[in-house]
Every structure is written in structure tokens, then in C-alpha cells.
Amino acid sequence: IYVHTSLDxxxxxxxxxxxxxxxxxxxxxxxxxxxxxxxxxKDRIGGGSLANCLVMGRISGRNAARS
Structure with missing residues (x-):
């Protein structure tokens, strides 16, 4: 058993x-x-967070630069 990711x-x-x-x-x-x-x-497939990381990373970076 290993920790793959946090779901929270x-x-x-x-x-x-x-x-x-x-x-x-x-x-x-x-x-x-x-x-x-x-x-x-409650679950996810490995690598499934990549799209969220890229999209929300860009959004958060843009908004952080504006604030």
C-alpha cells in the first residue's frame, strides 16, 4: 500500500x-x-489531475499577478 495522492x-x-x-x-x-x-x-486515475493542474495553474497565476 502506498499514498498516491490526497483526495481532499x-x-x-x-x-x-x-x-x-x-x-x-x-x-x-x-x-x-x-x-x-x-x-x-473518492478516487481518480493516475495522471488525471494534469489537466486540472495546467488549467487552474494558469488561472491562479494570472489572478495572483493581477492582485
Whole structure:
């Protein structure tokens, strides 16, 4: 048995902004990739996070540069 990935993590919105436990945006904090949870539910196929990493990474980078 080995740890392949975490299926839980930071909650974000569609702009890759991190949300607090009450669903409010944490100003200046963005996240993407495997640190973000809830994308795949209870399981995922290895490599399945690559598209999310690329797309949300670009979004979070763009928004971080703007803020």
C-alpha cells in the first residue's frame, strides 16, 4: 500500500481563489493542482489531475499577478 495522492485539500472557486471554512475568499491566496481537493471525489486515475493542474495553474497565476 502506498499514498498516491490526497483526495481532499483546499476549497477554491472558479478563479482559483482559496475559500475559508465559511466559503469566503481568502484575499491574495490562490491554489491549483493536487493541493486543491474535491475535483475527483473518492478516487481518480493516475495522471488525471494534469489537466486540472495546467488549467487552474494558469488561472491562479494570472489572478495572483493581477492582485
Amino acid at each position: 485539500g483546499l476549497k477554491t472557486d472558479e478563479e482559483a481563489r482559496v475559500l475559508d471554512k465559511d466559503g469566503r475568499v481568502v484575499l491574495g491566496l490562490f491554489a491549483a493542482g493536487e493541493v486543491v481537493g474535491g475535483v475527483f471525489g
